[in-house]
Amino acid sequence: MADQEAPKAPVPPLPLNPAEMLAEVADLGRRISAGAKLFSDVRDADVQIATTPKDLVWSQDKVSLYRYRPLAESKGLPPVLIVYGLIGRYTMADLQEDRSLVRNLLNLGLDLYVVDWGNPGRADRYVTIDDYVDDYLAECVAFIGAAAGRETINLLGICEGGVFTTCYAALYPERVNAMVLTITPIDFHADTRETRAGHGFINVWTRSLSPEDVDRLIDAQGSLPGAFMGSVFSMMTPMRTMTKYNLDLLDALDDKKKFLNFLRMEKWIADRPDHPGEAAKQWLKDLYQDNKLVQSTFVLGGRTVDLKRIACPVLNVFAQDDHIIPPATSQALKDKIGTDDYTELGLPGGHVGVFVGGKAQKLLGSGIADWLGARG
Numbered sequence: 001m002a003d004q005e006a007p008k009a010p011v012p013p014l015p016l017n018p019a020e021m022l023a024e025v026a027d028l029g030r031r032i033s034a035g036a037k038l039f040s041d042v043r044d045a046d047v048q049i050a051t052t053p054k055d056l057v058w059s060q061d062k063v064s065l066y067r068y069r070p071l072a073e074s075k076g077l078p079p080v081l082i083v084y085g086l087i088g089r090y091t092m093a094d095l096q097e098d099r100s101l102v103r104n105l106l107n108l109g110l111d112l113y114v115v116d117w118g119n120p121g122r123a124d125r126y127v128t129i130d131d132y133v134d135d136y137l138a139e140c141v142a143f144i145g146a147a148a149g150r151e152t153i154n155l156l157g158i159c160e161g162g163v164f165t166t167c168y169a170a171l172y173p174e175r176v177n178a179m180v181l182t183i184t185p186i187d188f189h190a191d192t193r194e195t196r197a198g199h200g201f202i203n204v205w206t207r208s209l210s211p212e213d214v215d216r217l218i219d220a221q222g223s224l225p226g227a228f229m230g231s232v233f234s235m236m237t238p239m240r241t242m243t244k245y246n247l248d249l250l251d252a253l254d255d256k257k258k259f260l261n262f263l264r265m266e267k268w269i270a271d272r273p274d275h276p277g278e279a280a281k282q283w284l285k286d287l288y289q290d291n292k293l294v295q296s297t298f299v300l301g302g303r304t305v306d307l308k309r310i311a312c313p314v315l316n317v318f319a320q321d322d323h324i325i326p327p328a329t330s331q332a333l334k335d336k337i338g339t340d341d342y343t344e345l346g347l348p349g350g351h352v353g354v355f356v357g358g359k360a361q362k363l364l365g366s367g368i369a370d371w372l373g374a375r376g
Contacts, residue, residue: 035253047263050091062118075109077376082114085160104365120276125222127276134301152177173311182317187294187332199326206288224280226272313341324351
């Protein structure tokens with residue numbers, strides 16, 4: 001007869017202290033009661049985001065260009081244009097007064113503009129990345145240059161917006177004084193050379209689609225729906241997604257500041273616009289699947305985006321624990337551009353934490369301002 005395993009000793013029960021249990025239940029009840037009062041007292045004005053004063057200075061179609069009002073004496077540097085992507089909102093850079101890259105840069109004396117791409121709908125089905133770079137972005141740069149009396153300005157690209165500014169700097173090198181990229185993908189396949197658990201899921205998912213799948217996805221709606229992409233991002237961190245509305249929210253219920261911070265972040269996450277159809281196809285197929293940008297084979301307006309034509313100084317900022325844009329996908333730019341004035345700045349935190357995390361955010365604003373100041 002085969003040897004039988006000896007029975008395992010029973011696991012002793014956890015010691016229970018009735019007094020401690022009652023105290024925890026009472027504390028939970030108190031926090032839930034306090035949270036209910038917080039919910040009832042909060043008004044929309046309490047969770048406003050992107051409140052830094054600014055003025056509309058130019059618009060075309062659904063695109064608007066704003067200039068922020070100064071908060072400090074000007075340093076006399078070329079103006080800076082913030083360019084966010086199409087999948088999210090630029091408001092991440094100005095989430096709240098004490099967590100705002102925009103306010104940090106204004107307080108350091110920079111002249112700051114931001115482009116808002118608006119809310120693309122079915123009528124924008126055939127708007128392409130060509131349109132965004134060669135038309136809208138080019139018009140914004142021309143307007144700012146004329147208003148400031150300068151031939152060149154500074155660009156600050158964020159995520160997909162960094163791809164737009166990279167393309168612009170390659171196609172119009174004579175118009176850019178310096179370019180700052182933050183959490184920007186350049187080599188969309190660089191995640192395959194990293195083995196960090198939980199990083200690069202969106203790259204893997206996109207490459208798993210066939211070109212026909214992408215076409216069907218876009219053709220069904222005429223766009224890449226913001227709500228759909230929101231669900232994709234949520235699935236990348238399933239445990240975080242499942243626990244934030246109970247454990248995280250519960251932790252914030254007895255701290256009004258933390259509670260309002262939570263609501264402001266959720267407000268930004270919920271405001272995810274649709275991505276115009278043809279631009280989305282280029283984003284998913286030409287860049288994520290075929291990786292044309294880093295190979296300098298991406299074509300816009302009949303011209304090849306040759307990264308070697310980028311002649312301006314470049315500051316490349318990446319998040320060290322970014323699971324959406326893994327660091328290697330950003331760092332790939334280093335040996336591809338045509339300038340030796342290239343600087344990397346790796347900051348602690350994840351994709352969004354770079355902008356709202358306390359430590360990283362302080363380093364980000366001063367790091368950008370100091371770097372631009374040396375290249376004015």
